[in-house]
Amino acid sequence: MKKSLMVIAGLAMSFNMISSAMAAEALRIAADPVPHAEILQYVKKIDPSLDLKIIELTSGVNANELLAHGDVDANYFQHVPYLRDQQKALGQTFAVAATVHIEPLGIYSRKITSLQQVPNNATVAVPNNVTNLSRALYLLQAQGLIKLKAGFNDPANDQATPKDIAENPKQLKILEIESPQIPRSLDDVDLAVINGNYALEAGLVPAKDALGLESADNNPYANILVTTPKLADDPRIKKLAEDLQSPKVAEFIRQNYQGSVIPVAVK
Known part of the structure; x- marks a missing residue:
């Protein structure tokens, strides 16, 4: 019994030493x-x-x-x-x-000052990764520029692609680009849908400069701190x-x- 207690105490001490050592290390x-x-x-x-x-x-x-x-x-x-x-x-x-936090996705342009001015056959730069591409299409729909097929109601789970556009009255041309590169494309396209962080890095102020901004209400795109299950x-x-x-x-x-x-x- 005494030996078992010593083993348990030793294990507890080792665990505490490991925990202390981890706590002393910088969190990367x-x-x-x-x-x-x-x-x-x-x-x-x-x-x-x-x-x-x-x-x-x-x-x-x-x-x-x-x-x-x-x-x-x-x-x-x-x-x-x-x-x-x-x-x-x-x-x-x-x-x-x-x-x-949430970084609302925004629609930006250097060629027009209002979404009412969007011309026919306008080129729209959107993120090329699956989730933010879908998110951009939902934003374009919310701003009345396109309409997605029936069944696309939940942005967090119903991921849309350009093939899922049911109505495109202005015949917008969807151009998929790497997200960090989109701000650099502003001079070359009519509209650009830009993630909040990349907009800020480019000197844009989403709350002021965006022609259309994602709503924060019930927004499933809150930014998160992620780690491993072990940590x-x-x-x-x-x-x-x-x-x-x-x-x-x-x-x-x-x-x-x-x-x-x-x-x-x-x-």
């Missing part, structure tokens, strides 16, 4: 530069006890592959529909640790999740992005 997190890395820098400022190593993503880098391969401990750049698609593509299971209970992940969903971070988002980024979870 991959994030888009704007607004995600900026928000994480603010977290570092308000919570010095949390040691974050922020790795800013560049074009062409898949942060979910980094996470799957153990190159980072978490990432912060995506929404749940995109994560679901990535899990299928990579054959991996990830864990959502926190739901933080889901890591104290560092839990602390970061708590900070990201705090009133202080929500206020930082409101003050700094003024409607272009919207906090959705405050605890």
